[in-house]
């Protein structure tokens with residue numbers, strides 16, 4: 111299997127390095143071969159090639175079976191013109207490779223729950239999967255114009271765009287607890303009314319799945335007051351951006367959350383939910399768990415290597431259970447990025 | 460002073476009744492006269508007049524100095540065509556009376572903090588004011604179209620629309636702790652770039668105010684992880700809808716949160732943040748605190764009766780300190796809506 115590795119900016123390099131050594135250990139143990147091709151994206155690519163998504167990077171991704179991404183962005187590029195901003199690399203990757211389904215699992219880990227801002231009885235046992243539409247809506251709609259006097263963004267959705275993400279959510283719900291909360295703002299938005307209609311149509315094909323429509327403002331409350339009530343959360347792009355970051359706080363550490371951005375043929379891009387954290391970059395203190403768990407999602411969703419994925423997850427959670435933590439999770443003798451990864455590797459032997 | 464009372468639907472009648480008797484008590488004590496004119500809005504108006512905002516209601520509001528609103532909406536009207544939905548009454552009131560500034564204070568009350576889903580040390584001492592633009596953006600942009608195959612919403616903002624809400628936020632910040640967090644999604648949206656530019660321009664006029672730009676997804680995290688860090692949160696319409704509902708959970712009771720929707724000349728509409736709660740309507744169990752505190756905001760923002768407003772707030776918080784609660788806050792001998800209001804009235808004598 112060929113994997114393009116896009117470390118990106120900030121701590122992206124350290125955490126993808128960790129994920130790569132873990133994948134190599136898995137390859138060795140289970141007799142697979144992974145080829146890794148490292149390429150530039152984001153701010154690093156702007157600096158080197160004046161383009162947040164250079165052609166060589168696109169070519170490498172096209173020749174690969176999956177992409178492993180670190181993180182992109184940073185204050186250095188924030189005042190660039192839009193086309194030369196680091197995040198453009200990410201947005202263009204999503205669009206160009208048609209990665210319409212963004213999966214963000216949020217799962218409480220009992221050993222870490224004390225770091226949650228929520229009370230323990232509310233945060234414990236949370237296990238939800240956010241399914242976010244990633245290539246449509248206001249992120250990509252035209253016109254998107256701005257001058258000194260006025261600005262406009264456009265939020266379009268076609269039936270086809272909605273149907274494929276709704277299908278994906280039902281597929282995923284069938285493998286989980288068969289409950290979907292579909293998020294919209296149907297009392298205000300036209301796109302939400304089409305969204306709700308299509309969800310209702312698909313529901314007829316999956317009679318076992320319980321579907322609830324809930325307004326986005328109400329979901330923003332319930333995610334905090336009763337996060338255990340959610341199984342699959344299905345949402346359009348902008349709402350998904352906000353709600354998935356909101357939900358990420360439940361577990362007590364952003365350094366723990368992986369994500370997958372996939373299309374229908376198995377190709378996908380895998381990346382931690384956290385950002386580039388430039389203030390700690392290069393210091394060997396970043397938590398690589400989210401990147402390593404993203405690699406496990408790659409094995410699950412792109413390579414259908416379920417046993418191998420489970421081995422990685424068990425090694426990560428087991429390392430926490432053994433009492434090994436990076437500095438974001440403990441003040442008490444934290445391990446460095448490499449040292450913590452070493453513990454995971456030991457568990458994988 | 461003339462006040463149009465729009466009870467609306469569900470528990471709207473009970474809670475506005477409570478607010479009206481409290482206002483009458485204040486009028487008596489301080490020697491004011493308030494005239495109350497009761498009119499229909501929302502689902503009740505759809506049922507009676509086939510129009511969520513009847514002409515008589517508009518005429519009454521035009522002849523008044525302020526509007527006191529209960530709540531609108533309910534499942535009964537959710538499948539109506541858009542123009543006949545209960546919420547249309549509210550959206551049209553906002554637009555027609557140009558109520559562009561929605562103020563939602565979120566203040567932790569020490570006697571109630573144990574009901575918060577957040578840990579006590581995170582929730583206590585929270586005191587923020589959300590300033591939400593209320594008459595622009597994707598709520599009112601055209602085209603807003605939907606057919607079986609595609610849908611589109613439009614998010615426009617003009618310089619004028621942004622300037623007036625930004626001005627309002629700076630004015631409010633000057634009376635508080637002089638810190639503004641301006642919310643946007645400037646890495647994706649054109650409207651956010653204009654928003655950010657105008658905030659920076661205004662900042663030059665208020666050198667004392669500390670301004671931070673923060674992306675909406677990041678704010679959705681910080682509101683839960685470090686709510687005490689916020690003083691004034693300044694946001695456009697859609698983001699404000701989501702973030703203000705999210706923030707409302709911090710205090711432990713939605714039944715406590717008031718809001719004001721104002722324009723520049725002092726005219727305003729005052730309403731609790733909570734909804735119509737049809738399942739408990741008419742049972743004398745709803746918590747009227749949010750409606751009563753909304754009446755206090757009316758005294759502050761529309762009538763400039765600051766002492767009277769403070770008297771209401773003290774009476775409400777004092778009633779909690781005395782250990783009197785409605786059923787949403789205690790299971791232990793809760794008071795009914797009227798009985799709890801009676802305790803507030805006793806404190807106002």
Ligand SMILES: CC(C)[C@H](C(=O)O)[C@@H](O)C(=O)O
Nearest residue numbers: 183197200201351646647676
């Ligand atoms: C970097 C940014 C464009 C991106 C988004 O808004 O989608 C990020 O917040 C995310 O959620 O992956």
Ligand SMILES: CC(C)[C@H](C(=O)O)[C@@H](O)C(=O)O
Nearest residue numbers: 297298327532546549550700
């Ligand atoms: C009822 C609805 C249209 C309204 C809104 O979205 O503005 C409500 O959620 C609010 O926040 O006042």
